[in-house]
Amino acid sequence: MELEIQIKTLPTQPGVYQYYDKNGTILYVGKAKNLKKRVSSYFTKNHEYGKTKVLVNKITTIKHIVVNTETDALLLENNLIKKYQPRYNVMLKDDKTYPWICIKKERFPRVFLTRNVIKDGSEYYGPYTSVRTAKALLDLIKELYLLRSCSYDLSKKNIEIEKYKVCLDFHIGNCKGACEGLQTATNYEQDIVAIRNIIKGNFKESLKLFQQLMMHYANEMEFEEAQKIKEKIELLANYQAKSTVVNPSITNVDVFSIVSDESYSYVNFFKISNGAIIQSHTTEIKKKLDETDKELLELAIIEIRQRFNSQSNEIYVPFEVDLGNSIKITVPKLGDKKRIVELSIRNAKYYRQERFKQIKIVDPDRHVNRIMAQMKKDLRLSVEPRHIECFDNSNIQGTNPVSACVVFKDGKPSKKDYRHFNIKTVEGPDDFASMEEVVFRRYKRLKDEGQNLPQLIVIDGGKGQLSASLKSLDVLGLRNKIAIIGIAKRLEEIYYPNDSVPLYLDKTSESLKIIQQLRNEAHRFSITHHRNKRSKGALVNELEHISGIGKQTVVSLLKHFKSVKRIKQATLKEIEAIIGKNRAVIIYNYFQKK
Structure with a gap:
């Protein structure tokens, strides 16, 4: 089950995967253009080759490193195979696998291709795949x-x-x-x-x-x-000048990075030896107090270096940390060193995403608690928005104005609580007045019936729709009991009551994704109701406009034939069997003339 979850939550980026057995021994290192697709294929195909079957049966843990390109994955795979020499990999005999371009250290330097890197002060660029x-x-x-x-x-x-x-x-x-x-x-x-x-x-x-x-x-x-x-x-x-994974100028260095949320931090570690990444490890740290990223990273660096017995004298990190005078701390600003730190951060972020997916499967309560805590913080709310309601209006050219209310509980749609509204008091396409009406009707009913009120109301629209909704909450005396925001479509800006400056959430934040999902669901639900209402109106109107035909006759016909199209195609005798000869002749002649 654990292995299945690991496979399901793998990223779709290029990278290198590593298979381990129950004893923690590395069995195989491989590269992939799409990690999830490649690793999944091992467990879904029927392998004819005996050794592959044996390998798959031994796998208990999968680790991976995300890189930028397929070329980087190829080079990193090469380095890891040489380092660990896994049993099921083809052995690489020496370091002359890929060529380098050398600018020789001499007066009037020569520039030539070589597979042998000699540390004599010359400049080496590559390797080239x-x-x-x-x-x-x-x-x-x-x-x-x-x-x-x-x-x-x-x-x-x-x-x-x-x-x-x-x-x-x-x-x-x-x-x-x-x-x-x-x-x-x-x-x-x-x-x-x-x-x-x-x-x-x-x-x-x-x-x-x-x-x-x-x-x-x-x-x-x-x-x-x-x-x-x-x-x-x-x-x-089409050529890639050099790899961000391998650079001969970077030797015997440890790279650390950290990403955090409300409850956990994730620290990634790269070990670089002779210009190549030979080890990658990411660890999850549960926050006990309100620790800073600097404090957590310092603790993690000391623990991880002891665990892996690292003797490197230099560490690359994304920001300054205090580890004493015995270790050189470098915060790269540009070039290959900066790119390696960025790659470490990317791997920490991917690890966090995978943990989120795994937790969603095995511990849904923890997943919901984290999302709710994040939304409370991001949207500046006083309580977690466990119950959210979102409103959207729909009318086309002023006809059949309707509105929809969708309900999310614990971040998920609660479809049994969705409600449709036909606009009753507003003439013509007035979006503000329509919003004011439906918000009033929705919460007057909940208040009168003593039902639970939401912690957050989301209005699909900007300042105008938000102001109209506030009028209804004021009348009902709920202004200070329910938080309310508006989300505008153009730039996804979020408006608050009495605040002209909108809030812009990070486009990748989970809080914004849930707000967008609410808005999209409300729009879909509203449009569906509007479409059904227009279609039903068009069908009934055409039949009722036939002189001498009443509503009951229309109902009888639609109940039997199911659609106006089938009534048009029916014979006189088929119609007569349902509503009698006289009315059947009227309807039959009407459609024949058309």
Whole structure:
């Protein structure tokens, strides 16, 4: 049952999933474009391969890490397999799986593709999951900038003593001849700065120059060369410069983040070793008092680092924390470090969402209590809105004005308590007066019958509809007994009595989602009643307008034939059998003429 709930509440984002057995041993690591869909397939398919059946039978726990793209998932899967070497994964023998682009630390740096990262101060960018993409990027760089390909030691002394001579690359125009001093180190370094920007993805200016080069070839009628350039531009448009998951400049670091609600906090932990995420863990903390996120995160960092025996000397966090002087605390502001902290926050948020879904299944009371507490806080109410009623008016071109009242109890629709209202005292399409009438009728009846009043009334509309409703509550003496708000459709702003400044809730908040659900349900219920009323009126009116036909005859016909359409298609004898010959002739002739 627990495993089933874990699968049901998985996110649909790309990421990496990990299967564990009852002893907590990792069995398998896999990547997915859609985590929920991929993991579910293991438990719904009939597996012909014996080892897969055995694997599925051993799984007791599923963990996952959400990432931004499929490429990130591929790289992270690679790192975790190397770290844990799960029994059911294909073993990866070394770290040369993916290529990197290297800018060598030397005078007149070379730029080349490598699968071997050497810590000699050189710059490494990647890894690239596609060799084709990396080569296309290098080709682009070589088209735009003339770089040396030789491995000569181009020190200042060697150039001055003319130790080297220019090679074929210089003669065919692929190099500027730095070995003979024909290009300065400053000029070469300017090209390296531009290349570094291209590799990082900031290639707007360079791409513009490349497009100009393509047009130049086209104007010179060199269409084959122009086509080659075009293909490289298209490759670059689809290429991902580097992964946010792996960056060789970030080594031996712990990353922590926290998200909170009224009762619980969720802390995510990433362990980064040699530039790669090798561990992810999220824990739930129940608040005892009104602890701040800073206090909870400090406690969680100490506990989690002890649990996982972390020896990292640096920690990335979303805000300043106080952990003493022995650990370096970094709050990244931009770049890859910032993106890794953001990824940690995303994983904490997804964990919280999954916990909400799981709790909704296994502990619905706790789920309801949390939602109600959140709504009380978000909507600035004095009590939890356990009983909410929402009103909506409906009329089309002023005809058949109706209103609807829908009721939510504990955040869920209570359909047996829904009510329809036909507007009685208002002539024409007057939305304000209609709202005033139905609110008065609804709560006068509840008051007279001694029924329970709601804690919150939601009016579908802005200031006008809210003011009209308040008049009715004033007359009934309920103004201070029931909270009332209006929700406008345009920007989902929430209005309060005697307050001209609306409240804007977070678009993703559960409080706003329940208010929107109320409003949409009231609109649907109102429109349905209005449609039924118009349809019924149209049917009855057409039959009653036939001279010599009364209401009782109409009722008899509709009771038997069910619709006007069937009456039109009926024979004279079929109609005569229901209402007699004389009236049957009148109706039959009426529809025949039409």
